Amino acid sequence: MLTSQRRALISARLANDGQIVAGELAREFDLSEDTIRRDLRDMAAAGLLKRVHGGALPVTPPLPDLESRQTMSTDVKKRLGRKAAELVRAGQLIFIDGGTTNAELVRALPRDMALTIATHSPVIAALLEKHRAEVILIGGRLYKHSMVSTGAAALAAIGMLRPDIFFLGATAIHPTHGLSTGDYEEAAIKRAIAARSAETVTLLTEEKFGAVSPHHIAGIEEIAGLIIPASMAPETSAPYRQKAVRIIEA
Amino acid sequence: MLTSQRRALISARLANDGQIVAGELAREFDLSEDTIRRDLRDMAAAGLLKRVHGGALPVTPPLPDLESRQTMSTDVKKRLGRKAAELVRAGQLIFIDGGTTNAELVRALPRDMALTIATHSPVIAALLEKHRAEVILIGGRLYKHSMVSTGAAALAAIGMLRPDIFFLGATAIHPTHGLSTGDYEEAAIKRAIAARSAETVTLLTEEKFGAVSPHHIAGIEEIAGLIIPASMAPETSAPYRQKAVRIIEA
DNA sequence: ATAAATCATGCAATATCGTGCAGAGTCAAG
């Protein structure tokens, strides 16, 4: 059996079963576990799956909806948010994407800072109630999974803005595949905002590293600042340090 | 079963049941309690859950702003909201104004009803996350006091809609001056929505009766339904019963 | 206060991992 054939079978099986156990595959293909491990390692590098101890899982585990994400690693997100808030200068126009990590950025922003803040997330907008900042809400069809406006109306409204900083939210980052997310419309909106912004900054928790989602947003070299947890394993962050314009640890 | 898979299941179960009992999980996965305890310990360290004696609980999601609004909601508003929700039919396009009373209407709406809901309030939009309804968010400059979109962009977006019902929020109602509110831009938006809607309904708590705010929204005779507390004094409501198209007590 | 349940820790057995190395096969240039 050809290697590429075998890897195609592994992909198919992963899609079917939702998991891969290295030992099982070795028996099934009558190969050493080493070979399977090498397959899994290479496929993980190519973003086809997520390597875990004992086997592999699909890259985009269907698990975390917004609610469970709200409960995740809030301490880490608070630190990222505080570090990101330090990048903001009075008088700027900043665009804040949706997501719980960006919500922590909002909480860390000084309430009395004179700013203009644009967002297409009603959740982010609701958090800005007590801030002095002028808030521009981008409307559109609300995409429920991540609770952001999408569609032509949102794109048109974004066309009116020239943000100084775009705080981008993404579900996955990969050394070669860059930043990506799960929804087509959402990705289109994020690309549009990034294209109009002077610089794009993104806050990333550790579990997003090495993952790939279906829809591309931007390459790592296009991002002016990656804010990552200081607690990350050096070998996890190493491949990104090569390409990133600037990495800020929080 | 892979370790990371098991932990994902624990997360999912926690989100679903709201709690984890270590012993139960051990039997369920056919593993020693030590392993489960180690999982819980590590996941707690990662901020995924809160460890307690005997098991684990979800990390309390701190959404102070929305929470404080929830605590403000009174029984009266809940009753008004439930009554208003009964007016909504599947398939309709309804427009929901901002305000805590309309928030109760949203909570009373069946989550599985097929609807299109438009709103210019990010707070209302955020509450619709779990509903099946299609949500259209109206963007614009956010008016902080009542947290609704205003301005030309909002007006333009509203021009695209033909709502079946507009659930209007107002700060004051008066027998001769009708419905009014405190902000000029806000009043203009409300008038625009009402003008395009087949009918306008408003939910009113007792303290708003007899008051007048600077900016006129609509006369009482223009409102298809006034939803008022059944507990109101008859002499307070009497002047309105003359002019109103329909009064619904809740 | 006492018993039962739950917990943290250390330890040992097993599983899995990464890496280096060597043999077998492939392919193209000489």
Place this chain on the structure above:
DNA sequence: CTTGACTCTGCACGATATTGCATGATTTAT
């Protein structure tokens, strides 16, 4: 045909991860 570069594969070996058990401490319930 031969040679050398290359890839794929299996094996060895030390490192790391996972798990169950034993032990003693701590917490909870009665």
